[in-house]
Amino acid sequence: MNGLGPVASKVRTASGALLGLLLIAYAWTVANAPVDSVQGVIQKILYVHPPLAYGAYLGFVITAICGALYLWKDDERWDRLAIAGAEVGVIFCTLMIVTGPIWAKGTWGKWWSWDPRLTVTLLLWFVYLAYLLLRSFGDGGARTARFAAVYGLVGVALIPLNYFVIEIFGGRGMHPENLERGSLGDGMGLPFLVGNLTLFVAFCWFVLLRWELENLRAASLLRAADPLARAREEIAT
Amino acid sequence: MSYVIAAYGVTALTLGGYALYLLRARAREQKTREPGQETNNG
Numbered sequence: 001m002n003g004l005g006p007v008a009s010k011v012r013t014a015s016g017a018l019l020g021l022l023l024i025a026y027a028w029t030v031a032n033a034p035v036d037s038v039q040g041v042i043q044k045i046l047y048v049h050p051p052l053a054y055g056a057y058l059g060f061v062i063t064a065i066c067g068a069l070y071l072w073k074d075d076e077r078w079d080r081l082a083i084a085g086a087e088v089g090v091i092f093c094t095l096m097i098v099t100g101p102i103w104a105k106g107t108w109g110k111w112w113s114w115d116p117r118l119t120v121t122l123l124l125w126f127v128y129l130a131y132l133l134l135r136s137f138g139d140g141g142a143r144t145a146r147f148a149a150v151y152g153l154v155g156v157a158l159i160p161l162n163y164f165v166i167e168i169f170g171g172r173g174m175h176p177e178n179l180e181r182g183s184l185g186d187g188m189g190l191p192f193l194v195g196n197l198t199l200f201v202a203f204c205w206f207v208l209l210r211w212e213l214e215n216l217r218a219a220s221l222l223r224a225a226d227p228l229a230r231a232r233e234e235i236a237t
Numbered sequence: 238m239s240y241v242i243a244a245y246g247v248t249a250l251t252l253g254g255y256a257l258y259l260l261r262a263r264a265r266e267q268k269t270r271e272p273g274q275e276t277n278n279g
Binding site: 003030041042044045048049052091094095098099102103105106202206209210212213216217219220 | 238240241243244245247248251252255256259260262263266267269270
């Protein structure tokens with residue numbers, strides 16, 4: 001049994017190769033991006049903080065979609081992809097929560113504020129951290145997988161709330177409003193685009209590698225639990 | 238400038254460390270597999 005199907009395996013290899021080139025372009029465009037006239041050089045955190053947020057959103061959406069597919073099709077591969085999405089999503093969400101306060105300290109003068117966006121982001125992080133704890137400490141059976149699928153589907157409702165919470169609160173929080181077309185200064189569009197592209201490709205590579213690892217682990221467990229299959233393999237070799 | 242270096246540094250170190258963890262874990266899983274099975278072509 002292969003860790004990934006042929007298509008996913010090729011996508012992962014291609015994304016790994018592309019990532020090397022994108023990282024060079026990313027470093028170059030960020031280093032040469034214009035310095036913001038108001039915030040100064042610290043504004044360059046813009047090219048990493050929102051892309052990490054989009055990666056976190058994508059990871060949690062993958063968890064919800066794959067959870068739904070698992071409930072529908074009863075195929076464990078979807079459940080394993082849901083785990084991969086959640087884990088990579090939590091890594092990206094953690095980095096978003098770390099890079100945000102670094103930016104805040106330099107601009108607001110304090111690391112944290114109980115602003116609506118920051119509070120909902122922290123809640124989102126806790127929800128998916130709890131998902132990973134459930135998967136780690138659960139019995140690993142179908143019952144845990146079904147519960148986790150429903151949990152992932154409910155948890156994803158926090159994403160639109162997280163995105164639109166600034167508008168819901170009428171912009172009264174400290175966090176800046178969501179980026180819109182034309183809201184970036186001259187010369188800032190390219191590094192922002194390259195930053196998003198690089199972290200998106202990195203996200204795809206991580207998810208596919210994590211999915212492959214989960215498939216390999218499942219295959220090992222299956223072999224260990226089935227002495228007949230093991231014996232057949234020994235006879236074959 | 239130190240804030241920018243901190244933000245990019247922590248991101249690079251975390252993602253780099255996670256990549257190493259995943260690659261090592263995958264190599265370990267592949268090593269424990271029985272001989273005679275098809276190998277991963279990824």
